[in-house]
Amino acid sequence: xxxxxxxxxxxxxxxxxxxxxxxxxxxxxxxxxxxxxxxxxxxxxxxxxxxxxxxxxxxxxxxxxxxxxxxxxxxxxxxxxxxxxxxxxxxxxxxxxxxxxxxxxxxxxxxxxxxxxxxxxxxxxxxxxxxxxxxxxxxxxxxxxxxxxxxxxxxxxxxxxxxxxxxxxxxxxxxxxxxxxxxxxxxxxxxxxxxxxxxxxxxxxxxxxxxxxxxxxxxxxxxxxxxxxxxxxxxxxxxxxxxxxxxxxxxxxxxxxxxxxxxxxxxxxxxxxxxxxxxxxxxxxxxxxxxxxxxxxxxxxxxxxxxxxxxxxxxxxxxxxxxxxxxxxxxxxxxxxxxxxxxxxxxxxxxxxxxxxxxxxxxxxxxxxxxxxxxxxxxxxxxxxxxxxxxxxxxxxxxxxxxxxxxxxxxxxxxxxxxxxxxxxxxxxxxxxxxxxxxxxxxxxxxxxxxxxxxxxxxxxxxxxxxxxxxxxxxxxxxxxxxxxxxxxxxxxxxxxxxxxxxxxxxxxxxxxx
Numbered sequence: 001x002x003x004x005x006x007x008x009x010x011x012x013x014x015x016x017x018x019x020x021x022x023x024x025x026x027x028x029x030x031x032x033x034x035x036x037x038x039x040x041x042x043x044x045x046x047x048x049x050x051x052x053x054x055x056x057x058x059x060x061x062x063x064x065x066x067x068x069x070x071x072x073x074x075x076x077x078x079x080x081x082x083x084x085x086x087x088x089x090x091x092x093x094x095x096x097x098x099x100x101x102x103x104x105x106x107x108x109x110x111x112x113x114x115x116x117x118x119x120x121x122x123x124x125x126x127x128x129x130x131x132x133x134x135x136x137x138x139x140x141x142x143x144x145x146x147x148x149x150x151x152x153x154x155x156x157x158x159x160x161x162x163x164x165x166x167x168x169x170x171x172x173x174x175x176x177x178x179x180x181x182x183x184x185x186x187x188x189x190x191x192x193x194x195x196x197x198x199x200x201x202x203x204x205x206x207x208x209x210x211x212x213x214x215x216x217x218x219x220x221x222x223x224x225x226x227x228x229x230x231x232x233x234x235x236x237x238x239x240x241x242x243x244x245x246x247x248x249x250x251x252x253x254x255x256x257x258x259x260x261x262x263x264x265x266x267x268x269x270x271x272x273x274x275x276x277x278x279x280x281x282x283x284x285x286x287x288x289x290x291x292x293x294x295x296x297x298x299x300x301x302x303x304x305x306x307x308x309x310x311x312x313x314x315x316x317x318x319x320x321x322x323x324x325x326x327x328x329x330x331x332x333x334x335x336x337x338x339x340x341x342x343x344x345x346x347x348x349x350x351x352x353x354x355x356x357x358x359x360x361x362x363x364x365x366x367x368x369x370x371x372x373x374x375x376x377x378x379x380x381x382x383x384x385x386x387x388x389x390x391x392x393x394x395x396x397x398x399x400x401x402x403x404x405x406x407x408x409x410x411x412x413x414x415x416x417x418x419x420x421x422x423x424x425x426x427x428x429x430x431x432x433x434x435x436x437x438x439x440x441x442x443x444x445x446x447x448x449x450x451x452x453x454x455x456x457x458x459x460x461x462x463x464x465x466x467x468x469x470x471x472x473x474x475x476x477x478x479x480x481x482x483x484x485x486x487x488x489x490x491x492x493x494x495x496x497x498x499x500x501x502x503x504x505x506x507x508x509x510x511x512x513x514x
Contacts, residue, residue, distance in 0.1 A: 003210060003213060003214050003217070006214055006217040006218065006221075007217065009217075009221060010217050010220060010221055013220075013221050013224045013225060014224065014254070014258065016224075017224055017227070017258065020224060020225055020226075020227045021227055021265075024047075024051060024226075024227055027047070028044060028047050028048065031043065031044050031047065032044060037066065038063055038066040038067060038068070038072060041059045041060075041062040041063040041066065042059070042060075042063040042075070042076065042079070044059045045057075045059035045060045045063060045079060045083070046079065048083075049079070049082065049083050049086065050086060050189065050228045050229060050230055050266070051227070051228070051229055051266065052229070052265065052266055052267070053083060053086075053087040053266055053267040053268065054267060056083045057080070057083065060076055060079060060080045060083065063076050064076045064077075071106050071109070074100060074104075074105060074106075074109060075109055075112070077096050077099075077100060078096075078097075078100070078109060078112045078113050078116050079112070079116075080093075080096060081093040081096040081097050081100075081116040081120065082112070082115060082116035082119055084096075085116060085119035085120040085122075085123050086119055086123075086230070086268070087266065087267060087268050088123055088268055090120055090123040090124040093116065093119075093120040093123070094120055094124070097113070097116060097117055097120060100113065102114075107149065110145075110146075110148075110149045111146055111149040111150050114142045114143075114145045114146035114149070115146060117138075117142040118139055118142045118143055118146065118160075121138045121139035121142065122139060125139065140164055143160050143163055143164035144164060146160050147160055147161060147164070153179075154183075155180050155183045155184040155188075155190045155191075155194075156190055158176050158177075158179050158180035158183065158194075159176075159177075159180045159184075159190055159193060159194050159197070161176050162176035162177045162180060162194070162197060162198075163197060167201065167204060167205065170201070170205060170207075173201060174198065174201065177194050177197055177198035177201065178198070180194040181194045181195055181198070186218075186221075186222055186225075187222060187225050187226055188222070188226075189226070189228060191218075191219075191222050192219045192222035192223050192226070192228060192233070193219075195215045195216070195218045195219035195222065195233070196215070196216065196219040196232055196233045196236070198212075198215050199212045199213075199215040199216045199219065199233070199236065200236070202215070203236070203240075209244075212240070213237070213240060216233045216236055216237040216240065217237065219233035220233045220234050220237060220255075227262075229262040229263070229265050229266035229268065230262075230266070230268065231258070231259040231262045231263070234255045234256065234258055234259040234262075235255075235256065235259050237252075237255055238252040238253070238255040238256045238259070239252075241255075410476075411475075411476040414476075415451070415456070415475075416450070418451075418456065418459075419450035419451040419456070420450060422451065422459045422463075423450055423451070425507075426459075426462070426506070426507035428507065429455075429458075429459065429462070429506055429507050430443065430445075430451075430455060432506045432507065433455070433458055433503065433506060436493055436494060436495070436499065436502050436503070436506075437492045437493055437494065438492055438493075438494055441491075441492035443455060453475070453477075453485055454485055454488070454489050456475055457471060457475070457482065457485050457486060457489065458489065458503050460474065460475075461500055461503050461504065462503055462504060462506055462507065464504070466500065468482045468483050468486065
């Protein structure tokens with residue numbers, strides 16, 4: 001991946017810095033929910049290590065209270081020393097480590113002990129390098145010791161092995177760093193440290209500047225994504241940019257400001273001191289660049305303003321000349337628009353009138369068909385009665401008159417014609433009626449049905465027939481049956497009190513009479 005592509009990724013990561021911090025805080029908060037024991041508090045303290053010093057110390061104290069034996073107490077003390085060393089509190093860390101006898105430590109804690117010793121020496125060396133040169137030697141000694149207690153060839157083992165290898169063995173040291181980087185997850189402190197360490201090696205040897213820049217970018221990306229609030233790599237890259245590419249000074253300034261924010265967030269004395277050394281020079285260069293840019297900008301603004309003034313005069317004259325023509329065109333355009341809208345409305349009204357006439361013809365045709373059918377059936381029934389009376393078949397005549405088959409046939413035919421006529425008049429009636437009912441009580445028609453009994457009762461109510469006796473007569477039911485249907489239908493309604501009044505208002509906007 002090219003350096004330019006890495007910078008693009010870095011810019012995207014910088015834009016999401018706060019998001020990564022928020023995710024880290026949410027993760028730690030989730031651990032706090034069920035935390036009530038030594039291991040839980042110690043785990044939370046480790047999460048805060050390199051993230052927020054004060055919170056880490058709070059949970060270290062909680063873990064110390066619950067430490068049940070010397071092993072756990074020493075484990076807490078070692079973690080406290082490492083956290084304090086990371087924050088630049090070297091004297092406090094040194095005091096704890098001097099009171100700890102490594103020979104009495106369990107084997108599993110010795111790597112942590114020597115790691116804390118290394119970070120403490122590193123902090124003291126950075127603070128007092130002119131007066132305490134022995135700290136570099138002690139750091140190398142502790143780095144030798146930690147290798148005995150780490151799994152051989154593990155990423156951390158490779159990192160400390162590389163750190164303890166002299167720069168004179170350049171190829172060996174570089175190879176160890178690269179193996180560590182290759183075997184470490186990108187979102188790990190070891191990866192961030194190894195990429196930064198290799199970049200520092202290239203800086204000291206004045207070799208592979210492009211590769212050094214790429215490694216620092218990778219280290220910063222790893223720091224931001226985890227997120228770690230140490231950000232040594234941000235300082236180094238900002239310094240490199242300030243010394244080599246003045247055109248990118250704003251970005252270098254941003255990197256240092258981000259590093260300062262992280263150091264303040266963590267409460268890291270060491271990083272604050274390091275930033276204080278680099279920030280003034282970069283800020284001064286940035287301000288000088290801004291001043292020069294401002295002078296060029298002012299000159300450009302004066303030139304542009306002169307041109308704009310001339311252009312405004314020409315535009316004002318042109319606008320004045322064309323204003324009357326524009327007003328005339330706007331009036332004509334508005335008139336044409338109104339005529340077009342009127343024409344569209346006339347076309348729409350004409351189409352609606354055609355549809356209404358066609359629907360009315362269909363309703364009239366259905367009415368005549370129904371009348372003709374009943375007339376024909378009445379005539380046929382009359383002839384049948386005359387014939388039965390003449391031949392004295394009164395019993396047959398009584399059976400025909402009392403047979404329910406006649407009523408069923410007539411009711412089915414009446415329902416069919418009534419359903420067709422009503423749906424023709426009010427095509428959206430069923431959908432609108434269902435909108436008045438609860439979602440779990442919708443009226444659903446069976447296959448082949450146009451309307452069912454509940455819908456026919458509602459249809460008659462819509463047409464103004466509210467008396468149950470009249471509805472019963474029209475639909476061939478008893479009044480009690482109609483009353484039961486109406487009660488069941490009302491029980492499904494969203495608004496039961498005004499349900500039938502709402503039915504009377506259905507279809508007002510979608511009827512063929514509109």
